[in-house]
Amino acid sequence: MKEKTHIAGSEALLLTLLEEGVDTVFGYPGGQAIPIYDSLYDYTDRLKHVLVRHEQGAVHAAQGYARVSGKVGVAIVTSGPGATNTITGIADALMDSTPLVVITGQVPSSLLGSDAFQEVDVIGITQPITKWAYQVRKPEEIAYAISRAFHIASTGRPGPVVIDLSKDAQVGTVDYSYTKVTHIRSYQPAPPLDLTQVQVAADLINAAVRPLVLVGQGIILSHAEAELQTFVEKAGLPVAFTVLGLSALPSNHPLNKGMLGMHGNVGPNRKTNNCDVLIAVGMRFDDRVTGDLKTYAPQARVIHIDIDTSEIGKNVPVMVPICGDARQALSALLPLLRPATHDEWLAAFVSDEEEEENKVIRPETHPDKGPIKMGEVVRLVSEATGHDAVVVTDVGQNQMMALRYSRYNRSRSVVTSGGLGTMGFGLPAAIGAKFGAPHRTVCCFTGDGGFQMTMQELGTILQEQLNVKIIVLNNDYLGMVRQWQELFFHSRYSATVMVNPDFAAIAAAYGIATRTVSRREELPEAVEAMIRHDGPFLLAVQVEPCGMVYPMVPAGSCITNILLG
Amino acid sequence: MKLYTVIIFSENIVGVLNQITVIFTRRQLNIETLSVSPSAITGIHKFTITTFTTEETVKKVVKQIDKRVDILKAYYNTDEDLVHQEIALYKLSAPLFVAMDGVESLIRKYDARVLFINADCVVLEKNGHYDETQALFEELSARIGVLQFIRSGRIAITKSKIERLSDMLAKLQQDFTKN
Missing domain, CATH: 3.40.50.1220 (TPP-binding domain)
Structure with a gap:
C-alpha cells in the first residue's frame, strides 16, 4: 500500500517495512515502542514478529537471518536500555558487513536532551558503529528515512543502520506515501570499475x-x-x-x-x-x-x-x-x-596438507582413545547432516573447531562472529538463521562460556518451537583463553575455570529435547538422534578439558610461524 | 609528522561533525584547528581541519571519512598545495596602546587593523598564517600585555585550477537524473 491517509506514524513504519520486502522482525517491546507494537497487533498476518528474551538476542537473530537469507535483518527495540542492549550486535554487524535496520524507540521529541526516563543518546552512541544512524522526530519523515535505511544497509558494503524513532513520530498522524529510495547524492555504493x-x-x-x-x-x-x-x-x-x-x-x-x-x-x-x-x-x-x-x-x-x-x-x-x-x-x-x-x-x-592431516586433523577428528574431542563432534555432526547444514558458531575454541571441521556443500552455510568475536552470538544467531533458511538444518556449535552469555534465548526457541540443533561443547573452561594461558602465560588459569550447570536440565526446563554425552561410544548415535529429532534439540557433550586448537599462528607473529601442537 | 589540512564537504545535517571527529579519535589524532561553514553550494557544508600526522595515516583517515554516507567528498592537502589563512583578534588596554611607542609602524609591520576602540580597550585584527598571528601576539604581550586573544581555525583554498567538488556534484546530478 503505497498511499494511505491519516494513519499513525507507527503504522507508516510497518507499511514501509512491508514495501521494503520485510516479513520477519526480531524485537522486544518497551515504553517508547508500545505504539509500534500496538500497530503490529493488526499486521501479524503480514509481519512475523519474533519475541526474543534480550535485545542483544534480537540483533544477533537479525544478523543470523540476514547472513543466510541475503535479506536485510530487522530488529525493533525500545529506548534507553533497550537501545543500549543492541550495541554489541550493531558493532558486530558493522565489522562483518551485515545488512541490518535497527529501529529504536525514543522519548517524545519535546523531552529530548532533558534526561527523560529511558532517554539515551542513541545516535551519538551508535554513529561510530553504524553505516548510518538517523533520528526521526516527525511522522512525515518515517517512510523516507526507513526506505533510505534499507538502501544504505543493503547496497555497497552492507552494514547496520539505526533509525531512532521518537514517540511523537510514532503516535502522530500522517498522510502516508512511499517512494523507494534508490539514490543518495552523497553516497556511492559501488565505485565504477577501472x-x-x-x-x-x-x-x-x-x-x-x-x-x-x-x-x-x-x-x-x-x-x-x-x-x-x-x-x-x-x-x-x-x-x-x-x-x-x-x-x-x-x-x-x-x-x-x-x-x-x-x-x-x-x-x-x-x-x-x-x-x-x-x-x-x-x-x-x-x-x-x-x-x-x-x-x-x-x-x-x-x-x-x-x-x-x-x-x-x-x-x-x-x-x-x-x-x-x-x-x-x-x-x-x-x-x-x-x-x-x-x-x-x-x-x-600436498605436503602441507599431509603434514596437517597427520599432526592435527586426524588426531582431532578420529581419536580412538581419551576424552571426546571437539573436532570429532563437529565431524560427526557435519557427516550426519550430509555437510549441508547451516553452521552457526559462538566464539572461541568451539568456533574454530566448528569452522575447521565442518564441510560445506553450498554458499551461506556459515554464520559466525568474525571481526568482533562476540561470545554469546551463537544461540540467537541460530534462531535468526532458522527463520532465514527454514528448510535447512541449523546447527549451533557453542561452548559452555558463550552459551551462558545468551542462553535466555532458549525461551525464544520454546515459544517458537524452532527446530534448531544446539551442540554445547563443554570443557568446563573458557577454552580459548585457557589455551592462550597455557601457551603464553605459564598455564596460569586465571578466571577461566567454569563451574557449570547441568545444561540438559536447563534445556529440559524449556521443554527442549536433550542429551548429555561424555563417552565416545554414545556419540555417533546421539548425534544421529539429534538430527533425526523433529524439533529443537540440545546436545551437551563433555569434551576434553584442556583441548587445543591447532594449527595456531600466535597473535602478531609471522603467518608461516605455525604451531602444530 | 607533518601538518595536513583535511577538507570535507558534507550534507548539512545534524551529527556530521561527530561522525568526522570519531574517526580522528580512533587513531588518537589531535585536531589542531577546525572551521565549519556553509560552502558555495547551498545545503553543503565545508569542514577544514588541520592535524599533525603522517601521510600514510591521513590518507586512511580521509578514506574512512569519505565513505560515511553523509559525506560528499573528503581530501587532504599539505601547505604547499594551499592558500590558507587564519584570523586573530587581540584585546589590548586602550591607555597602554595609545601610549606605546611606534603604534603606527607596528600596525603597518604586521598588516593589522583596528577593529574597535573605546576608553578601556582596543581590539586589533590580523589575518595570516599561524606564525604571523603568533608573532604579533608575542610582541604585544611583551610590550603592553594582551587582555584577550582569539584565533580562528584555518580556512584554505587549493591552488589548483579545478574546483573538484562542483565537477563531482555536476556528475552526481547527471547520474541522478539519468536514473
Whole structure:
C-alpha cells in the first residue's frame, strides 16, 4: 500500500517495512515502542514478529537471518536500555558487513536532551558503529528515512543502520506515501570499475607461476560464487577463505585449499609467503588473517578487489587496486584470463596438507582413545547432516573447531562472529538463521562460556518451537583463553575455570529435547538422534578439558610461524 | 609528522561533525584547528581541519571519512598545495596602546587593523598564517600585555585550477537524473 491517509506514524513504519520486502522482525517491546507494537497487533498476518528474551538476542537473530537469507535483518527495540542492549550486535554487524535496520524507540521529541526516563543518546552512541544512524522526530519523515535505511544497509558494503524513532513520530498522524529510495547524492555504493586496472590484474594473473586467491565474504555478499568458481577453474588458481568467506566454494572442490589465518590451514598460510601473485577478493586483511604485517607476503604482487575503497591499502600495500563489486570485477577479469593449470604449484600444497592431516586433523577428528574431542563432534555432526547444514558458531575454541571441521556443500552455510568475536552470538544467531533458511538444518556449535552469555534465548526457541540443533561443547573452561594461558602465560588459569550447570536440565526446563554425552561410544548415535529429532534439540557433550586448537599462528607473529601442537 | 589540512564537504545535517571527529579519535589524532561553514553550494557544508600526522595515516583517515554516507567528498592537502589563512583578534588596554611607542609602524609591520576602540580597550585584527598571528601576539604581550586573544581555525583554498567538488556534484546530478 503505497498511499494511505491519516494513519499513525507507527503504522507508516510497518507499511514501509512491508514495501521494503520485510516479513520477519526480531524485537522486544518497551515504553517508547508500545505504539509500534500496538500497530503490529493488526499486521501479524503480514509481519512475523519474533519475541526474543534480550535485545542483544534480537540483533544477533537479525544478523543470523540476514547472513543466510541475503535479506536485510530487522530488529525493533525500545529506548534507553533497550537501545543500549543492541550495541554489541550493531558493532558486530558493522565489522562483518551485515545488512541490518535497527529501529529504536525514543522519548517524545519535546523531552529530548532533558534526561527523560529511558532517554539515551542513541545516535551519538551508535554513529561510530553504524553505516548510518538517523533520528526521526516527525511522522512525515518515517517512510523516507526507513526506505533510505534499507538502501544504505543493503547496497555497497552492507552494514547496520539505526533509525531512532521518537514517540511523537510514532503516535502522530500522517498522510502516508512511499517512494523507494534508490539514490543518495552523497553516497556511492559501488565505485565504477577501472578497466585499466582490470587489464593490469589479468596480465599479472596470466604471468603468475604461483598465484593464490584469498576470498572473503565479499563473494557471498555480491552473489559471485559462480563467477568465483569459473574464475579459479579457468586460470587454475588455488583459493583459500577467510572465516566469513567459508562456503563460497564447496569444501570438496579440488582448488579449495581451506581456511586462512590464525587457526586456518597450514597450506594457504605458508603459501601466502611463497606465492608470486596474491589475489584478494572481498576481504580486508584482518590481523587474524595476516599476522605480522611486516612479514606478510613481502614477495607477492598484490591485487586487491574490494567494494570499500577505504579497505584498499589499509593494512597491506597493494600493487593493483580494483575498487568495485566483486561479481562485476570477476566478470570483467574472466574473459581476459588465459586458461592455465599450475599443476606444479598445486602439487606443492600436498605436503602441507599431509603434514596437517597427520599432526592435527586426524588426531582431532578420529581419536580412538581419551576424552571426546571437539573436532570429532563437529565431524560427526557435519557427516550426519550430509555437510549441508547451516553452521552457526559462538566464539572461541568451539568456533574454530566448528569452522575447521565442518564441510560445506553450498554458499551461506556459515554464520559466525568474525571481526568482533562476540561470545554469546551463537544461540540467537541460530534462531535468526532458522527463520532465514527454514528448510535447512541449523546447527549451533557453542561452548559452555558463550552459551551462558545468551542462553535466555532458549525461551525464544520454546515459544517458537524452532527446530534448531544446539551442540554445547563443554570443557568446563573458557577454552580459548585457557589455551592462550597455557601457551603464553605459564598455564596460569586465571578466571577461566567454569563451574557449570547441568545444561540438559536447563534445556529440559524449556521443554527442549536433550542429551548429555561424555563417552565416545554414545556419540555417533546421539548425534544421529539429534538430527533425526523433529524439533529443537540440545546436545551437551563433555569434551576434553584442556583441548587445543591447532594449527595456531600466535597473535602478531609471522603467518608461516605455525604451531602444530 | 607533518601538518595536513583535511577538507570535507558534507550534507548539512545534524551529527556530521561527530561522525568526522570519531574517526580522528580512533587513531588518537589531535585536531589542531577546525572551521565549519556553509560552502558555495547551498545545503553543503565545508569542514577544514588541520592535524599533525603522517601521510600514510591521513590518507586512511580521509578514506574512512569519505565513505560515511553523509559525506560528499573528503581530501587532504599539505601547505604547499594551499592558500590558507587564519584570523586573530587581540584585546589590548586602550591607555597602554595609545601610549606605546611606534603604534603606527607596528600596525603597518604586521598588516593589522583596528577593529574597535573605546576608553578601556582596543581590539586589533590580523589575518595570516599561524606564525604571523603568533608573532604579533608575542610582541604585544611583551610590550603592553594582551587582555584577550582569539584565533580562528584555518580556512584554505587549493591552488589548483579545478574546483573538484562542483565537477563531482555536476556528475552526481547527471547520474541522478539519468536514473
